[in-house]
Amino acid sequence: MAAETIRLDVARYRPEEDAEPVLQSYEVPLRPDWAVLDGLAHIKDHLDGTLSFRWSCRMGICGSCGMDVDGEPRLTCGTFLAEYGAGPVRIEPLKGFPVIRDLVVDIDGFLAKLSSVRPWLVREGEEPPLTAEYAQTPAQLDAYKQYSMCINCMLCYSACPVYVLDPDFLGPAAIALAQRYNLDSRDMDDRFDVLNLEEAVWGCTFVGDCTRVCPKHVDPAEAIQRYKVTAALRSVLPWSGR
Amino acid sequence: MTTARPPGHEEARPYVRPRDRWWFARRRSLAVFVLRELTSVLVAWTVAYLLLLLGAVADGTTERFAALAARPWMVALNVLALAATAFHAVTFLNLAPKATVVRLDGWRVPAWMIQGGNHTAWLAVSALLAYLVLRSS
């Protein structure tokens, strides 16, 4: 008996020869515990060594393997082929980013944005000696913990129509990570200068798809709306600065 | 930390997808979003209509306003505006927990409680207004 298979329609873009991406079809075994990523690895190992894609930890924590699967941004290591019935499954690079090759997209823009929000603990005065930690209660930890869970997988950017239409938009993950530090009891900055901008929180029209696609439940939409309230209060009330 | 991309590196041209005019039609969640944004027009109409009413009261031309308001197309428009405003208000109140995170002694008040509180408050204010208006007539 022939083993069951499923067809994967994979976007190929070879800049030396293709003017735009084209779909190429492959038949791969359909096994109950195979993720989309296992299917792609099967193609690369056994059918076509020229297919390029990024992956590493295959446990949903390194953030490398985000792709567009049947029109939805997903981590391919945690998306199972069995979800797609008899198939076929369409696998494309994440929307909203320039495509370097096949399923590999350019995320350098995000890294520049991340740097711009000062994603580190801002302190004033001299650093205390390395003999004791800063105190932080579990409740203070809970105040920002959710936003510290971002794995930089870029699914939220791909789902965000504002970002896709305007690549200058600071975007969900960068703002959530700024809030991760703003809400940290050890931090002394509020990043008002980089967040209170038309291309930053005010660019967000609150579609909410960033939150819907986030594989780590960071809820960037919430982070952005909360900062809108913070920024509005700070603009209106002179004493509400930190 | 900054990225090093030494000059003189000829890079093969990355593919940039052309802008998609129908982006909102590609996903249900985006279509609902655009629909919600469009209700703002009717919310604006409701405000303009109320201003017209206030103007008529001030000028003493309420009869002419009433005649205008009774026209079938105007009634239809206002029914549509009422539906749109209600939709806008309900979704607005449902989104509120995203902007206001309430913590009581470390315990985070769940979204449904904030939403429920909002709707309850909305109903209470509406009931009070209805009581005041209906009592005088």
Next chain:
Amino acid sequence: MIDVLIVGGGGAGLRAAIAVAETAPELTVAVVSKVYPMRSHTVSAEGGAAGVIGIDDSLDEHCYDTVSGGDWLCDQDAVEAFVREAPRELIQLEHWGCPWSREPDGRVAVRPFGGMKRLRTWYAADKTGFHLLHTLFQTTLRHPWIRRYDEWYVTSLVVDDGRVHGVVALDLRTGRVEAIPARAVVLATGGCGRVFPFTTNAAIKTGDGMALAYRAGAPLKDMEFVQYHPTGLPFTGILITEAARAEGGWLLNRDGYRYLQDYDLGTPTPTPKLRSMELGPRDRLSQAFVHEQDKGRTIDTPYGPVVHLDLRHLGAAKIDARIPFVRELCRSYQNLDPATDLIPVRPVVHYMMGGVHTDLDGATTIAGLYAAGETACVSINGANRLGSNSLPEILVFGRRAGLAAAAFARSHREGEPPAVRSQGDDERRRLERARDGSSVGSSGGERIADLRERMQHTLEGAAGIYRTGDALAKAVDTLADLCERAGEARVEDTSATFNTELITLLELRAMLDVARTIVACALGREESRGAHQRVDFPARDDDAYLAHSLVHRAPDGTPSVGLMPVTITCWPPGERVYGR
């Protein structure tokens, strides 16, 4: 010209970069990594990081646990330095914003861990490595003068007259091969778990740094010591953290029996007891699994025999508070809920105790070349690493290597020697030939994946939890043959842009070099110690082998193994006692 060039952007590499940037701002520092730094495998570490902070704890006790856990193969001066500096490094991470889990009064919380006699493992729920890596990466962003070469693969070290002068690297995005001259180089590329078929390690862990140093003439050390983690998910090999047992999880065989009590690991207690039962060291727990399998007391699955990890008695609330990632992984990847179901687990290759031989400052035998983290063997882990020692290790020795490399760069100001350019040119021609297929004929040759699979099964068969001289001797020949065939493997992809097939081939060749050293060292060590268990030599032999294996690459490419004394300071070799 770069002063300090760091290869690898994981915990050790980034810690080294920050050390240079903070203490020597006049020096230029660069991080060259084949992936974006936040993708590095440090991200997958779960359970925690050991550092003495409790008032009932002491540096001596952490040293003793580490040395006895390593079956007395640790260099004790290195362990002392490591244990002394670990708490300081963990506090430093706290000051940089790491979200450590906390006690109600705001102090950092600690949890028990395997082989540790006291509570000294700091944790950030069960995503400690993830938080540590992102804290380090985000902290590097405040130093704009740290240059980053993201997605560049280093293909060789430029070494001239016993001194390193930089690297040759391939930019994945453009396909360009460039010589990057540098006064000092730090290797921080992690381990090589991918030489085995079943591993917790990410795809990127292919021993690149070990192979770079080894080919350049620096010896590797203690390569036979391969750590099997006792609890990996079948099929994927995804790690279920030791913290699951530290929080009270039990290991059960097919009869629901806590079998570890049969293997001199203590008697079962309802709540976890330190250095006992499920909190024994990883080597002993993985070996116990093999004995259960031999007795027919494991459970058969399509992906081989398993035992069960039972967390049900902890309850959903405790699981969510202390080990939420375990629940998330089980639900997403195994389709079960640990609050109500048993988790199938089996031993899985996790960590290399061995690596590039270095001194306490990460210096290798090549001037200007340093190594830190899993790539290196300082050695603090001896024959078996204790859980939660590897995260502080990358911090302590990442920093030390960074500082030492900075000092070296400061005292060697001469310009770039001609060797850099010429070696860069040679390398470019060689790689372009491989890519164009003109060296091998793109239709001829074998598939990279087939060769890799052969290598992995050879290693699993010969250098697994239990080993025999015969199987190892056969593996020596098999690997030599595979090495030759990998020289002519097929590369179908001729593109210069993001050619991952070419990288896969370069990684395979690195893995094969490293695999040969593992097998050669394992064959040479005719005793059983820690993670190295020889069926034909079942006892520890301190007279002959209380020594490190040191392996050089002979001119013909074969590994040549020698021995090097172990440094003993305060803890003479004794019996490893757990549960009594």
